[in-house]
Amino acid sequence: MDGDQTNDVWGVVDMVPDTNFPDIRHKAVIHSTNGSLMSIPRENDKVRLYVQLSEKDVVDPGTGRVSKATSSPEKILEVTRKTLHPFYISPLSGVEWWTMYLIGQRVxxxxxxxxxxxxxxxxxxxxxxxxxxxxxxxxxxxxxxxxxxxxxxxxxxxxxxxxxxxxxxxxxxxxxxxxxxxxxxxxxxxxxxxxxxxxxxxxxxxxxxxxxxxxxxxxxxHYGPSVIINAKHQYCAENLVVGQRMLPQVFVHAADARPVDIHDLLPADMRFKILIFLGSMEEESRVVEINALADELSSPTGLLRKYSMGGRSSSPMFDLITIVAGKKEKFNYLRVPMVFRPHWSKVLLDDTDITGRKGGGAYKRFGISSKSVTFVIVRPDGYVGMVAPAAAMGDVHKYFASFLLPRHWVSRL
Amino acid sequence: MDGDQTNDVWGVVDMVPDTNFPDIRHKAVIHSTNGSLMSIPRENDKVRLYVQLSEKDVVDPGTGRVSKATSSPEKILEVTRKTLHPFYISPLSGVEWWTMYLIGQRVxxxxxxxxxxxxxxxxxxxxxxxxxxxxxxxxxxxxxxxxxxxxxxxxxxxxxxxxxxxxxxxxxxxxxxxxxxxxxxxxxxxxxxxxxxxxxxxxxxxxxxxxxxxxxxxxxxHYGPSVIINAKHQYCAENLVVGQRMLPQVFVHAADARPVDIHDLLPADMRFKILIFLGSMEEESRVVEINALADELSSPTGLLRKYSMGGRSSSPMFDLITIVAGKKEKFNYLRVPMVFRPHWSKVLLDDTDITGRKGGGAYKRFGISSKSVTFVIVRPDGYVGMVAPAAAMGDVHKYFASFLLPRHWVSRL
Incomplete structure (x- = not known):
């Protein structure tokens, strides 16, 4: 491994503290002339303290090496008290666990x-x-x-x-x-x-x-370009950065208006998720466009059948989630073509829930137009692999073809 | 039991439906000239339908009585289809469970x-x-x-x-x-x-x-006046109606600014919860007032010791929760007198959480002044038993004395 060891030595103690430090239940960093200290609140009133030590506290004079034997929780607490001055701190009933370490930075x-x-x-x-x-x-x-x-x-x-x-x-x-x-x-x-x-x-x-x-x-x-990261059409969803994790966002189910975070629909189940932002379906011309896309997708040469079993119009390798720019009071999810709604729970609206406090504004936040169809391809690990307008369907085919085998080549294992 | 049986007969079916009724995943009531129908979405795509039937569908001609033997899920579904017209509905794979009933209204x-x-x-x-x-x-x-x-x-x-x-x-x-x-x-x-x-x-x-x-x-x-419901001082918390359930409200913990719903601090653990709305602690005169109240509460004749074991200043019969009108960035919970903070998690602030979307506005919403101390006494079942200003401490004593035994009378069971 390439790299170094730093000269910093840190002590760590876990304990329930008796203290008048008012931020003890917050994650806190104290940066004092005596050294640094990081305090992290834990379960059951416990805190973990990371305490910067000086070499003289911890170097074994015999070997010249840092050793746990030359230190003790009492020594770490002594440094803690100085760093935390003028506040006091003591274990309420002893130190539960402790250690010390040097930082090696190697790859x-x-x-x-x-x-x-x-x-x-x-x-x-x-x-x-x-x-x-x-x-x-x-x-x-x-x-x-x-x-x-x-x-x-x-x-x-x-x-x-x-x-x-x-x-x-x-x-x-x-x-x-x-x-x-x-x-x-x-x-x-x-x-x-x-x-x-x-x-x-x-x-x-x-x-x-x-x-x-x-x-x-x-x-x-942020993962860089590769067969599974393609940022060619980044412009069509400017704020969903290709190579970064899909952003959290609350939508509502079109069928029952209940809110759901998109991440709850992106389980790590080994499948690519294709989020289809259909845009608004209010104008008739848009409905015509969307129906044509549905026909294309489920045609014999379409994306879904290409990676499906036995010529079906759905694929075990993909999960489809459809997101419409529409209002929960008005939108009828049955208007979405069948290929885009394998189940009622897969059709979402970019709208607030009934409390008005959750959801809404995703098209704007992501930088996606509601006047055309946009694909957001999310990898099985939740990272955005590609974004593309429906007009660039050829590039979507190329993206998947660069790493997926067409299904007629393979049999089920 | 006093009361009657109505003439309404209802059929009930549980099934996964195949339907084009767009509100099938909502709770829906259909009120048609053919009769009424209530549809409730259930787990695993199932719905429960309550279907109003007419007597002729269900009365056994032999006995003149309503009987399950004279009906069937098919008959109920036939009525359902008429009521739901022009939408269609059928079980996707059979009816999972069904029944029918008359409504008896008796007490x-x-x-x-x-x-x-x-x-x-x-x-x-x-x-x-x-x-x-x-x-x-x-x-x-x-x-x-x-x-x-x-x-x-x-x-x-x-x-x-x-x-x-x-x-x-x-x-x-x-x-x-x-x-x-x-x-x-x-x-x-x-x-x-x-x-x-x-x-x-x-x-x-x-x-x-x-x-x-x-x-x-x-x-x-809404429970009426009794030994455990005392609305004498309703004016000091106008919108926390004595005899009704405590309202849900998000506060933040003063110690770590994390949000918590007050109901999560009101478990059904058999104890009365005393919510102490201390108000603002910014002015020195208020701090003096609050310290005096703390002394009074924990004095030998004070409320807590009266119902405590062995003269302690805390009682197993009460849980104290303190709510301050203050800001999470500024307020130091260590300023709250010890008697009001048996644990750091019991001191709350009427403020929003760090997202700004939860909490805040409780004093105003409840109609409680932030310039004086107000007690809200919540019964073990979550109902408001009494509200009172600290100035009416005598009435609080009387309230509890009307149904609680002073601790020196009893030994622990």
Missing amino acids: ASRFSVEDRVFIAGDACHTHSPKAGQGMNASMNDTHNLAWKLVQVLRGWAYPSILRTYESERRKYAIALIDFDKRISALFSGKPRTSDNEDGVSHQEFLRAMETASGFACGTSV | ASRFSVEDRVFIAGDACHTHSPKAGQGMNASMNDTHNLAWKLVQVLRGWAYPSILRTYESERRKYAIALIDFDKRISALFSGKPRTSDNEDGVSHQEFLRAMETASGFACGTSV
């Missing part, structure tokens, strides 16, 4: 060999453990790999799709570690004061922490 | 004998089964009884509290049946048309259905 040069051996998680990247980045990055590694493996093993996709595992996840690991270095430097730097005008300002720190949460929860991940 | 003259024998549910009231009214009324009967029994058996309350079971629940049963009669008449009446201007109008029907949902879900229940 493996390869994540896979011959599309047959794959490594994930700590095996290919290490960095600061704060905020669960390790866990989150690892789960996203294996989630990214799993659906590709399944599609290949089922005979749906060409094995070449597996190459995108390394290209997507290694790029992310490098970005995460770059960011981790920058934020570690902020933590280790002294705060800006009148005596130290070059120090780290509060605003600078806050901005970095906000970016950090995008890394930790995965919303900042 | 028992007594719900209890000698505070020792109690009857609940169908044993003391029968009415239309639509919309789960029977189930809801029965559960509320036993919920009403259970906490009173527990309080008596634990030695917390005088047995006289048990008399309120009949006074509260029999009054409700009578109101429910009165209402059931009115709505049954609407169902049986013909719709208003140009040929029948005296018929039931759509608006009339809709209004009645809206009232019905208050009965079905229990929000319309």
Whole structure:
């Protein structure tokens, strides 16, 4: 693995605190001249404290190495108290768990060999453990790999799709570690004061922490172009960035006006989801256009039958979700052509729910026109793979043909 | 039991429908010249249909009595089709369950004998089964009884509290049946048309259905004055009607700004909840007033110690929840006197959550002043038992003394 170990040493304690620090139930970062401290509220009144230590507290004088044997929770709490001054803090009934660590920031040069051996998680990247980045990055590694493996093993996709595992996840690991270095430097730097005008300002720190949460929860991940990421028609849904996670958005079911978040309709079930933004169906010319598209889609050479079993007009490889720009009080979902509504729950309206507090405004927010049909193709892991206008159906065919096998080539496993 | 049986006969079928009726996934009432029909969407694409039948369809010519043997799901579906015309409807794969019934509207003259024998549910009231009214009324009967029994058996309350079971629940049963009669008449009446201007109008029907949902879900229940319902100081929280269920309202925790619905802090755990609306704590004079109240409450003759074990300043019979008129960004919950915050999660702010979409405006909505302290006493079953200004502490003492035993009289069971 390529990379370094930083000089920062951190202690960690889990405990139920007795304290007069008013933000103890918030996630809090204290940046003091004594060092930094991060406090994270946990279950059952517990908090986890990450406490920056100095080397002298933890280096074993015999070996010159950092060792848990040379430290103790009491030592960590002593530093905590200084950093948190003038507030007091003590364990209410002892320290429940503790550890200490140095931060190694390294990334493996390869994540896979011959599309047959794959490594994930700590095996290919290490960095600061704060905020669960390790866990989150690892789960996203294996989630990214799993659906590709399944599609290949089922005979749906060409094995070449597996190459995108390394290209997507290694790029992310490098970005995460770059960011981790920058934020570690902020933590280790002294705060800006009148005596130290070059120090780290509060605003600078806050901005970095906000970016950090995008890394930790995965919303900042942006995969580059590949067989499964095609941004050619980005203009038709400007704010659904191809290569990023599908944005959360509440719609209402056309049939019963109940609200649903689009992510609840995008389970990790190994299928590509094709969101079909039909636009408004108020004008007759639009209905004609939509009916023609329905005929095209379900024709023998249409997208659905191409990847279906036995010539059916639905495919086990896709899930279709139809989103109409219409009002729940007026719109009759039976007007949507059958091919676009495999089930009543798959037809959504871009409207608020009956409380008026949820849903609505998605066309505008996503930058999608309500006067034409737009496809948003969401990968099995929830990332936007392609957006395209219905007029560019040829490109949609090409997109899928670049990694999916037509169904008449394969039999069910 | 006193009461009658109506002449209405209803058939019920559960099935997954094949239909072009666009509102099939909504709760729908169809009021046609052929009779009425109520459709309720269920799990797994199923619907339940309540279909008004005519006597000739169901009376056994031999006995002259209504009998399931003289009807069938096919007959009910035949009526359904006529009522639903011009829409079609058929079971997709058969009828899953069916029944038919006449509506008996009766109420028992007594719900209890000698505070020792109690009857609940169908044993003391029968009415239309639509919309789960029977189930809801029965559960509320036993919920009403259970906490009173527990309080008596634990030695917390005088047995006289048990008399309120009949006074509260029999009054409700009578109101429910009165209402059931009115709505049954609407169902049986013909719709208003140009040929029948005296018929039931759509608006009339809709209004009645809206009232019905208050009965079905229990929000319309209003218990009258008793030892546990005291409306003397209603003016200090005008919109929290004493005798009605506590209104739902989102607050944020002062300690971590996370939103919580007040009902999640009012579990059915047999304890009275005392919501203390402290008002604003910005002015120093208010802090002085609040500290004085804290001293009074926890003094040897104060409310808490009166009902506590071994002279402690907290009581197992009460749960205290403190609600401050303050902003989450500014308010430090450590400023609230200890007696008002047995745990950090018990201090709430009347403010929005970080999304700005939940919470806020409760003082105004409830009609409570933020310039003085107001008590809202919520019974173990979630009904408002009393509201009172802190200045009327004597009345709060009297309220509890009318049904609770001071703790020094009793030992723990």
